[in-house]
Amino acid sequence: MERFGGNAALYERLALKFLDDAHFAALEQALADGDVDAAVREAHTLKGVAGNLSFTALYEAASKVNAALRERDLAEATALMDPARNAHVAVISALSSLRDER
Template sequence: MEEKTVLALGEAGVDTEAALRRLGGNAALYEKILMKFLDDQSFSEIGPALDQDDYETALKAAHTLKGVSANLGMDRLADACAEVVNHIRANEPDPAKNAYPELEKAYRAVCMALANEENA
């Protein structure tokens, strides 16, 4: 993985060192999994589900994205997902919807950093 991508990921709230430790230091595997992250559809389900008051779908998608992002060291994104998940579980729809923009911002930052790597 290029150094500029590692720096961009760091700026997006990704702890690449911790994720690499989880993968036994296998940088090639980490990079492969990061690129597959871009294909995950969980994020695309959250916003529309919240807009339609479909909290079951929003919860499932946000929880899935939280787990994936946490395992990949995407701490900022995982925390934003946890915020949405916690509000949905607490039956707090408005705070869940209000937390979504931060989730979206964190997700987009990670995707931009990964897009730079993909195009390298």
């Protein structure tokens, strides 16, 4: 909340925008295509967005994928996607519930 000046409404609005964020899907596609450069960009952006919104588990998982990709280790990055996928699903599920409660 510190990042958002204690403005819970602003945080909620920005967090809910994450439901439309395409970086995770783009990361999966880049990995499937073997496009390391695109995967690095997507993982880095996903990591940043998750970090800014304090989605800690997703941030940590995306950081590990990003680190592997920076080493150009596509196999390791792909192996690290399961925890990232699980964290992403958890965030999307929580945000969907929040949106549905509104």
